[in-house]
Amino acid sequence: MSGSGRAPRFYFSLRSPYSWLAYRELLERHPDVAGAVEWRPFFEPDGTSERLLAELGGSFPYTAMSRAKHLYVLQDVRRLTAARGIAFRWPVDRDPVWEVPHLAYLRALRGGLGPQFVAAAYRARWEQGRDICDRTVIAGIGAELGLDPAELAGASDDPELRRQGALLLKDICDDGVFGVPFFVQGFNRFWGLDRLPDFVAHLRARAGGDGALPPPAAPAVGLGARAVDDGHAGGCG
Structure with missing residues (x-):
């Protein structure tokens, strides 16, 4: 598991409505925290990723x-978005392969546009109700961001990105992550949208002084379709 000397981590999933809401709250209410944590994608592996993970x-x-x-979850997310005044649309996933958007994120990150990709993917999924496992949707996001649509x-299909994705999945295992959103600092873990304030308070207390947080020493992510329970804590932790 993560040692106390490692940068704090935010495990997010483009699939999860609770991750989407945590993402919004991080940027809107705690932008310094958003800039100080490593962003780690969490995705359910297909057969290829599962095999690579097992090899690790x-x-x-x-x-x-x-x-x-x-x-x-359907009821809870509708309640949470209504309380926040957020309009959203439920997407329909048809035979999802979650490597399609999450490894595309790694590709966008390589091009210096990781945060922009996350914003566009969340917007497509939760505001427009689009299927982000559809490669044409991801290609459209690539065109929107000025990235090569076919590459994104x-x-x-990229062996190197598959390898990086497997390393990220191994980090999920090593950090004891069992759902999203999930926040890690040293040996401290915080699960769920309702634990975000506790995570923020914990980081500020560790920073001391005015609570200002330094950015991570590395870029905001490390290297590293089936019906599953995403472990959504939502408001119930």
Whole structure:
């Protein structure tokens, strides 16, 4: 697991509505924290990524989502967005392969546009209700950002990005991440949208003085389709 000397981490998923809401709150309310943490994508592996992860000695934490929990998430997210005055649209995922958007993020990061890609992908999924596992959607985001559309849409076919994705999945295992959003600082873990204020307070207390947070020494992410329970804590932790 992460030692106390490592930069704090924010594990996010483009799939998760709770990650989307945490992302918004980080940028709107705590921009210094957003700039001080490493951003780590969390995604459910397909067969290829699962094999690569197993070769690294990891195993992704799968849990099937019950119908009752699925219905609860639908209700809960509608309640949370209404309380925040946020308009959103539920996307429809058809045979999702989550490497398509999440490895595209790594490709965008390589081009210096990682944060812009996250913003565009979240906007496409949660504001426009689009399928971000559709390569044409990812290609459109590439064109919007000035990145090569074919390279972005085909990121999951890139062996090097696949390797980086497997390393990130191994970090998920090593950091004890079991759902999103998930925040890590040293040996301290905070799970769920409602734990974001506690994570922020923890980082500020560690910073001392005026609570100002330094940016990470490295770029804001490290290298490193099935029905599953994303471990959404949402407001219930």
